[in-house]
Amino acid sequence: MKLYDGGRAPNPRRVKIFLAEKGLSVPLEQVDLGKLAHKQPEYTAVNPLQRVPALELDDGTILTESIAICRYFEALHPEPRLFGQGARDEAMVEMWQRRIEFHLLVPISQVFRHAHPAMKEMEVPQVPAWAESNKPRVTEFLEILDRELKQRRFVAGDRYTVADITGLVCIDFMKPARLAVPDTLSNVKRWHAEVSARPSAKA
Amino acid sequence: MKLYDGGRAPNPRRVKIFLAEKGLSVPLEQVDLGKLAHKQPEYTAVNPLQRVPALELDDGTILTESIAICRYFEALHPEPRLFGQGARDEAMVEMWQRRIEFHLLVPISQVFRHAHPAMKEMEVPQVPAWAESNKPRVTEFLEILDRELKQRRFVAGDRYTVADITGLVCIDFMKPARLAVPDTLSNVKRWHAEVSARPSAKA
Numbered sequence: 503m504k505l506y507d508g509g510r511a512p513n514p515r516r517v518k519i520f521l522a523e524k525g526l527s528v529p530l531e532q533v534d535l536g537k538l539a540h541k542q543p544e545y546t547a548v549n550p551l552q553r554v555p556a557l558e559l560d561d562g563t564i565l566t567e568s569i570a571i572c573r574y575f576e577a578l579h580p581e582p583r584l585f586g587q588g589a590r591d592e593a594m595v596e597m598w599q600r601r602i603e604f605h606l607l608v609p610i611s612q613v614f615r616h617a618h619p620a621m622k623e624m625e626v627p628q629v630p631a632w633a634e635s636n637k638p639r640v641t642e643f644l645e646i647l648d649r650e651l652k653q654r655r656f657v658a659g660d661r662y663t664v665a666d667i668t669g670l671v672c673i674d675f676m677k678p679a680r681l682a683v684p685d686t687l688s689n690v691k692r693w694h695a696e697v698s699a700r701p702s703a704k705a
Numbered sequence: 706m707k708l709y710d711g712g713r714a715p716n717p718r719r720v721k722i723f724l725a726e727k728g729l730s731v732p733l734e735q736v737d738l739g740k741l742a743h744k745q746p747e748y749t750a751v752n753p754l755q756r757v758p759a760l761e762l763d764d765g766t767i768l769t770e771s772i773a774i775c776r777y778f779e780a781l782h783p784e785p786r787l788f789g790q791g792a793r794d795e796a797m798v799e800m801w802q803r804r805i806e807f808h809l810l811v812p813i814s815q816v817f818r819h820a821h822p823a824m825k826e827m828e829v830p831q832v833p834a835w836a837e838s839n840k841p842r843v844t845e846f847l848e849i850l851d852r853e854l855k856q857r858r859f860v861a862g863d864r865y866t867v868a869d870i871t872g873l874v875c876i877d878f879m880k881p882a883r884l885a886v887p888d889t890l891s892n893v894k895r896w897h898a899e900v901s902a903r904p905s906a907k908a
Contacts, residue, residue: 550849551804551846563793565796565797565800566800566804567799567800569803570797570799570803571796574792577791577792577795577796590762592776593768593774593780594768596773596776597769600772600773627838629832629834631834631835643754
């Protein structure tokens with residue numbers, strides 16, 4: 503088994519944090535995104551969508567999509583439960599994981615991809631107006647998240663879950679996207695400090 | 706229990722098809738998207754993200770995000786399995802469900818939201834250049850999907866799953882987005898005809 507990794511890119515980082523929380527270790531193969539290695543024929547044969555991460559199983563099966571990879575490890579190594587336990591709890595984790603992905607990770611990515619000079623060759627064409635219109639969405643969602651985090655310790659409840667992993671990666675991805683968490687959002691900042699202090703955050 | 710519905714909008718439709726495949730029936734409450742009812746205070750109290758669908762449980766808990774709602778019903782009523790069964794199969798279903806969502810549903814939605822005159826009040830500001838740059842992405846993904854569907858009956862394997870539901874809703878959503886499946890993609894067309902013929906597709 504090996505994981506095709508992409509350095510500090512947000513999606514492979516999600517899987518690496520997840521593995522660290524599970525106490526698992528998987529051999530990594532680096533795909534040099536800066537050199538557009540993910541767009542070359544060799545990696546396109548691994549994932550026709552030209553995205554990292556991808557997990558190659560021992561029988562050669564390729565599994566892509568960070569959360570699909572995480573779910574695979576959750577099924578093989580259930581503890582600690584990072585996708586919740588029981589119908590209601592699992593649904594709440596899925597809801598928050600998806601809310602964070604669609605309403606925070608996606609708009610931050612769009613700002614990064616469509617406004618950052620380093621992304622000119624990767625995102626063709628860059629649409630600066632689209633980057634701009636995503637900026638207020640990031641803040642609007644963070645305000646909603648702040649109200650939620652006033653009531654509980656972690657994103658999806660009182661236990662750390664995959665929704666916290668996606669959330670942590672989002673906040674850290676704001677820096678290269680040249681965005682910042684407003685100082686007034688003290689609950690988001692408290693939560694981010696706590697999840698950043700876990701050893702897994704170094705992944 | 707009741708489901709806040711939004712007529713023919715793609716996301717509530719996913720949940721309704723899922724329920725039909727399970728043989729389940731849930732009372733619906735319509736949210737009139739045309740009148741922007743989802744942006745009014747009453748519905749914002751249900752879902753601060755102002756999106757449909759939302760499932761209200763008997764204890765008042767609100768569950769949002771179509772796939773979170775579907776997973777909740779899968780946990781309560783496991784058969785027929787629409788998220789796969791076993792670590793590897795569940796991961797493959799999740800991978801395809803997410804590939805279809807991010808690489809087909811998202812670009813089609815962006816074309817619809819940023820190019821359709823009816824969306825002027827909902828998508829502020831519309832960014833026509835962003836709509837344009839999503840059009841080739843739709844075709845590129847459909848070409849990848851066509852190669853996959855040459856090898857098997859359904860999106861994620863030889864059994865119908867939630868990935869087929871998301872796929873069906875995508876193809877049908879192409880019409881209001883003023884997009885069409887190229888005639889050369891015969892495997893996509895064969896698969897779409899088959900999933901459209903299931904009684905659940907009427908939902």
